[in-house]
Amino acid sequence: RDVTIISSPQDAIEEGIEYKNEYGYFEMKTSKKFLFHRWSPTVANGDKTNKKLKSSIHTFISSTLQNITTCCTSARKIVFLTNQWKHVGSQSQQQSLAHNLINEIKQEIEARKINWSILFIFNKEKIDLYKEFHQILVQYQTDQDGFAQFCSTVSTVQISVLTLSNLDLIKCEHEINNYVEKHFVIKRTITDELNIRQWDQHMINVFYKYCLNKSVLPMIDLMTNSQIHLIGSMLNVKKVMEKCKLMSEIFKEKLSLQTQAASTSRTLFTKIKHPSQINVKGYNIYFSYCQYDQTICNRITTYLINEGYSLCETSLTTAKFQSDIDKSDVILISFSENYSKNKHSTDELNYAKSKGKILIPFVMRNTLEENSWLSSLTIAELFYDAFNSEIDIEFKDDFDFEYDKLLSRLVRIIVLKVFNSTE
Incomplete structure (x- = not known):
């Protein structure tokens, strides 16, 4: 939700909002946004035409939506809390409230374009009112418009946390969000914009293997809509979608390399039959890393060599590493706390900078450290000091995904370099 509209003091207290007037806009430290507009849908028994109710609803809806356009222009998902909407006990009163509220919102959306x-949240005590809203929305729903219907009740869980500092509160919220992302199952669809039809069997096998490792159920539909349907936890489905995008980006870059190779006499390529088999022989990469991180770096080296890259690893002597860096076009840097404390490693980095070499740094993390949270902050600061940028690639707990990010960056640089050299 982008903005939550609260209309009763009781709901304001539950959300921790200290209102002083009948109206107010609040942005919490947790980034949540609230609009307080005190209102109660009172229905008079003698008002057969519901004139007073209609007027009250018109004022409430037009005022709140206008305040949203003023205070939060980027808002797209707006939530109304209905917990304290009382004095609408009879069925006819609930029908009148639902009909007039929905109609008023419909007119406001159409007028503002x-x-x-718009979401209405009902607790278990408002099940009858929810049914009336549901019935009205079903009547409005057509194949042409975009007015959604309620298909189930919305359940909420309120967690109260008492902490001594805002930092602890942020950490608690982070852990709760992580739990939701890991345990709530969703379904997503990837469209044909990623050129899925051009994937070869090897790419399909790699993608399926990654999905299974992430406990995500994939279904590739190439016969009708060229889509990939994914079912799994929120966190892992998001990872799989990013993995799919990376694979397609790498495929496109390699395809452009193949096209360029066909029109140049450079010895940068060997003759190939498919973009996924491109062999970039002779392209020199210097891989700088600390010996303490050699195990995981050896794996990266093996992957890059299998891609066809000519690669020289970190050298033990100053003269040797200077010579190797001079002959290399791209410098891969496996950055870690060990690297930042190692004089030989920092000498390699400083020499590469002095020669104006293209740097591709990434972070190597040890997830078994006792103070991993504190360590991540330290590495982030050290990384920014060394490269004047935020961490983009971080080998932590998903090697295949981070390797694809590294490979995508590397191939993109190669494409630019080849194209510039042939102009």
Whole structure:
């Protein structure tokens, strides 16, 4: 949700909002946004035409939506809390409230021409009111418009946390969000914009293996819509979608390399039959890393050699590493706390900088460290000091994904270098 609209003091207290007036906009330290507008849908028994109710609803809806366009222009998902909407006990009163509220919101959206998603949250005590809202929305729903219907109740869980500092509160919220992402199952669809039809069997096998490792169920539909359907936890489905995008980006870059290779006499390539088999012989890469991180770096070296790259690893003597760096076009740097404390490693980095070499740094993390959270902050600071940028590639707990990010960056640099050399 982008903004939550609260209309009762009780809901404001539950959300931790200290309101002083009848109206107010609040942005919490947790990035949550609330709009407080005190209102109660009172229905008069003698008002057969519901004139007062309609007028009250019109004022409430138009005012709140106008305040949202003023205070939070980027809002797209707006939530109304209904917990304290009382005085609408009879079925006819609930029908009148639901009909007039939905109709008023419909007219506001059409008049403002804004793509908003409006949600009403009902607790278990408002099940009858929920049914009336559901019935009205079903009547509105057509194949042409975009008014969604309620298909189930929305359950919420409120967690109260008492901490001594805001930092502890942020950490708790982070852990709760992590739990939700790991344990709530969702379904997502990837469209044909990633050129899935051009994938060869090897790419399909790699993608399926990654999905299974992430406990995500994939289904590739190439016969009708050229889509990939994914079912799994929120966190892992997001990872798989990013992995798919990376694979397609690498494929496109390699395809452009193949096209360029066909029109140049450079010895940078060997003759190939398929983009996934491109062999970039003779392209020199210097891989700088600390000996303490050699195990995982050896794995990266093996992957890069299998891709066809000519690679020289970190050298033990100053004269040797200077000579190797001079002959290399790209410098891969496996950055870690060990690397930053090692004089030989920092000498390699400084020499590469002095020669104006292209640097591709990434972070190597040890997930078994006792103070891994503190360590991540330290590495982030050291990385920024060394490269004046944020960490983009971090080998931590998903080698295949991070390797694809590294390979995508490397292939992109190669494409630019080849194209520039042939102009």
